[in-house]
Amino acid sequence: MTTGRAEIVVAAPVIAAVAAHAAANTPGVVRLEPGVRGLLNTFVRAGRQRWTDTDPAPADGVRIQHTQAGLVVSADITIAAGGQAAAIGHAVQQQITRAVLDHTGQKVDRVCVCIIDIAGQQP
Template identity: 50%
Template sequence: MNGGSHCEIVIEPPVLAAISARAALATPGVVRLEPGIRGLVSTLVRVGKQRWAGADSAPIEGVLVRRDEDGAVRVRVNLVLSADRQVAAVGYAVQQEVSRVVCEQTGVTVAEVSVSVHDVEPESA
């Protein structure tokens, strides 16, 4: 065997999305992820395929991962936040946490994390 052989491992976008979703949900002030209309359709198709195959579905609703032609990974996270937190601070914390956790768990560097706040829910009593 040649000592110069090269093996490349590619982490697919659905895996990166699941990791990103868990990181975002673990950020204080995030109530839930929000899939939006496009995300709902994609989720129904994905979950249907996985159920047909007998596989469990990873939670990726509200997260879109795109790999550009140059290989750069971009993550979009759609959120609902708690009203008792500052929106900008939570958004920044989500960006940092998603970038950190994805890199830590996969070795993939995220070029961009964009956060879209779809709603703010009142504090629970």
């Protein structure tokens, strides 16, 4: 009798959705910024949703890349005015790394955070 070993693969859109949720819920983050690529993905996702009658988790503003070094997560965010950009960026990195490992079992090699905008105070 041979004992086989099962391999579990978590798809990039699932990892992106987990990372997006973690980033969006980090204190100081106002929203994720989808950018041009994210807007295109939104249209594709909307079409797929209509075709398959599913509702995939949002992952706009987050990109996943599998490299030889490991999993690389990139997040584009807008932060609140008055917050320390470096501290918020570091917190986003930690939250994404922890959430992806906890929810998918995937170890993140690197998290790149790009602060696209700072949301000003409303008058």
